[in-house]
Amino acid sequence: MNSFFQRKFIIQAIFLSAIFILIVRLFYIQIIDDRYLDFANNNVQRRLVVYPPRGVIYDRKNVILVQNEPVYDLMAVPKSIKPFDTTLFCQLIDVEKDKFVEKLEKAREYSAVKASLIEKQLSAETYASLQEHLFQFPGFFVQNRTLRKYPEPIAAHVLGYIGEVNDRLIELSKGDYRQGDYIGISGIERSYEKLLRGQRGIKRVMVDVFNREQGSFDNGRFDTAAVPGDKMITSIDAKLQQYGESLMKNKVGSIVAIEPSTGEILAFVSAPNYDPNLLVGRIRGNNYMKLLKDPLKPLFIRPIQAQYPPGSVFKPIQALIGQQMGLITPDQRFPCGGGYRIGSRLVKCEHNHSPQNMVESIQNSCNAYYCWAFKTMIDNHPGMNVEQAYTAWRDAIEKFGIGTKLDIDLPNELKGLLPTHKYYDKIYGANHWRSSTIISLSIGQGELGITPLQMANVMAGIGNRGYFYRPHLVKAIGDKKLIRPEYSQRNSLGIDAKYFPPVIEGMEKVVLAGTATYARIPDIPICGKTGTAQNPHGKNHSVFMGFAPKDNPKIAIAVFVENAGYGATWAAPIASLMIEKYIRDSITRPKYYEERIMNASLLPGDEFNASGNIKKKEEKKTDSNTTKKEEKKPVTTKPTATIQKPREENTVSTQRR
Structure with a gap:
């Protein structure tokens, strides 16, 4: 009897265990493990x-x-x-x-x-x-x-x-x-x-x-x-942007155009550019690698990432700061005599000017004037030693948006190069340098590196007579057309309005009778400044910055054409065409003026004549009395400037107009 009951309990335990295992398994399948649910759902939904x-x-x-x-x-x-x-x-x-x-x-x-x-x-x-x-x-x-x-x-x-x-x-x-x-x-x-x-x-x-x-x-x-x-309404003018890209075809450089009254960017050209449709779809990867390997670096965003020495376009800034410091007046004259001499060293000037006042110095781009002005601000600043005076000068430059990010609504913006006094202390030792040691800064050379966006913004600030709005590319967001609040705030240049008239008059005369007469447009008064900025990696850069019209300007612009030489020859005419295109929506000057720019090839390695046409390569005889063209080696350039130790030669090289 006892064995019967024992077997009964064993059998019951087996059945109960099996039922329990089955229940647990069903719970696991239905509640915990979703594989079967997924499979079932995928069969019906x-x-x-x-x-x-x-x-x-x-x-x-x-x-x-x-x-x-x-x-x-x-x-x-x-x-x-x-x-x-x-x-x-x-x-x-x-x-x-x-x-x-x-x-x-x-x-x-x-x-x-x-x-x-x-x-x-x-x-x-x-x-x-x-x-x-x-x-x-x-x-x-x-x-x-x-x-x-x-x-x-x-x-x-x-x-x-x-x-x-x-x-x-x-x-x-x-x-x-x-x-x-x-x-x-x-x-x-x-x-x-x-x-x-x-x-x-x-x-x-x-x-x-x-x-x-x-x-x-x-x-x-x-x-x-x-x-x-959300939809985005940009500040870009599509027609102006397209025109700017056509002007920069077969060239390396940038165009940045800003509406001074708002800070809205009208055109943002980085050359060479590329068709954005190349980076869409299944062929995107192959096209990206081709662009990445291109020696001209079309993916490089030059308006915010290329840092150039500004050259002569830096001079109006110097003139404004000198006045604000109370150390220079518009009527004050500084001697030229072909350059600025420091012992046996010479900062050359393009011409042997008579003593220049402020307006004349801008119109004629006199290097000597700005060397004397820089010496006054750095060496002869009342109550300050050289390091303190340099720091005050640097702080004033920084208010123009130089040496600091403008925080444009694009990633990877660079702030440019504007060394502190500690940089020079490290090279020369504290209290062992003065204006003559860093004299290249006076004319926009040396250790300066400025982006095209910063230069266009400087022109917007000068055109507004003392303030700028932070440059931006999106003017309205969504159906409500919202705008980021930081883009509607004024930023002061730190210069009183009374100091602008002589500088702006000088910039107007640059175009009327100075170094940029080729950029003149009938009935549109342009204020500007040409520059030919030194390039340690090759031919000099052609530079122009300006705004128009003179009063209540509608457009401020900066143009950089790498390795193209004189600013008056290439950058100024490009800027002039962009200004006329925006203000008049058409070009009224003779067709050849526009065609000269559009047909010009100024790529690194191209030997070009004054018209921008590539010169024919010289042929050389071979041992077999046959001729063949010299083999052209690929040339690449490094568009960015780097901080280097100031030169120690007897002559300080200078930019030419």
């Missing part, structure tokens, strides 16, 4: 991520600069895939069979029941041909996406480009981005990424056994709508 269209980008006149075009990502749920004709499938989507099989294997390794990306960015044409046959391939479906499209291939450095997020960006985003998302990498696309990207949505659709959509799941009750990105 499909959960699609709805990617929002990025915000459309416009120019200041509502011309579309960037829009969206549809593309399609091919997705697959490996466990739902049935045997299929791989060759036909690869032909339909135009991919290599080996690569397709490799991607499918990776998808299986990742998850058998979750959808994986197999091929991205199929065109509308490819999708159309695939759609007719898609029912033959269970487990595959297509997800709608959009890519950027540029109706006009301009302003690539302003607009920037987007790309797929990598693992590092996904990790840093803390859930904001997922595999397959796109993100702004450069330009406005990056600066305003959070506003442009919008918000993802979710859509659940029912599918039949043939993988065909049958409508929304539960009438869309569980769907969430995607929110499109």
Whole structure:
């Protein structure tokens, strides 16, 4: 009897244990492990991520600069895939069979029941041909996406480009981005990424056994709508931007044009440029590498990353600061005599001027005048030693937006080069240097490095007679047309308004009867300054900065043409054409004036004549009495300036007008 009851309890325990294990297993399958739920759901419904269209980008006149075009990502749920004709499938989507099989294997390794990306960015044409046959391939479906499209291939450095997020960006985003998302990498696309990207949505659709959509799941009750990105209205004038890029064709350099009354950037040209459509779609990677390897560096954003010695365009700043310090007056004259002498050393001047006053010194670009002015500010500043005077001078320069970032709404802006007194203390020792040691600074050479954006901003400040608005590229955001508050605040140059008239008069005479007469426009008074800035890596740079008209200016501009020589020959005429194009919307001067610029090739390595035409290469005889052209070696330039120890030669080199 006892053994009977013992067996009974054992049998009951076995049954109870089996039931308990079954219950636990069912609980695990239904509640904890979602693989079977995913598999079941994928057989009856499909959960699609709805990617929002990025915000459309416009120019200041509502011309579309960037829009969206549809593309399609091919997705697959490996466990739902049935045997299929791989060759036909690869032909339909135009991919290599080996690569397709490799991607499918990776998808299986990742998850058998979750959808994986197999091929991205199929065109509308490819999708159309695939759609007719898609029912033959269970487990595959297509997800709608959009890519950027540029109706006009301009302003690539302003607009920037987007790309797929990598693992590092996904990790840093803390859930904001997922595999397959796109993100702004450069330009406005990056600066305003959070506003442009919008918000993802979710859509659940029912599918039949043939993988065909049958409508929304539960009438869309569980769907969430995607929110499109905000539109951006930029300050760029598309017509002016396009014109500037055509003027800079076959040249290296930049054009920056600003509306002084607002700080809005009208044109932002970095040459050489590139078609922004090259960095879109499935061929983006190959095109990016080609651009990256180009010796002329088209991806380099010269207006905010190239740091040039300003040359003579620095002189109006010196004149303003000298007055504000109370150490120079407009009527005060300094001798020239062909240059400024420091013992046996000489800072040469282009001409042997008679003693110059302030207006004349700007009009004639007298180097000696500004050497004397610099000596007065640094060596003879009442109540200050040299280091204190230099620091006061440097602080005054910095208020013009030089040696500091202007915080334009683009990434990777450089602040330029404006050394502190500690830099010179380190080289020469404290109290062992004076104005003559660093005299090159007086004429915009030496250890100075200024970006084209900074120079255009200086002109906006001078045109406004003492203040500027922070330069920016986006003037309104979204349907409410919001603007960032920091771009509507005035920034003082630290110069009283009464000190501007002689400087502006001198700059006007530069164009009327000075070094930039070739830039004169009838009925549009231009105030400007030419410069020919020294380049330690090759031929000098052609520079011009100015604003127009003289009173209540509508445009301030800076033009840098690398390795092109005189500012009056190239930079000033380019600026003049840009000014007339913006103010009059047309060019009224003879056609040859414009054609000379557009047809000129001033690329590094090209030998050009005064008209900008490439000179014919000299032929040389060979031993076999035949002739052949000399082989042209590729030439690359380094556009940025670097801080170097001041020269110790007997003659301090100078820039020419």
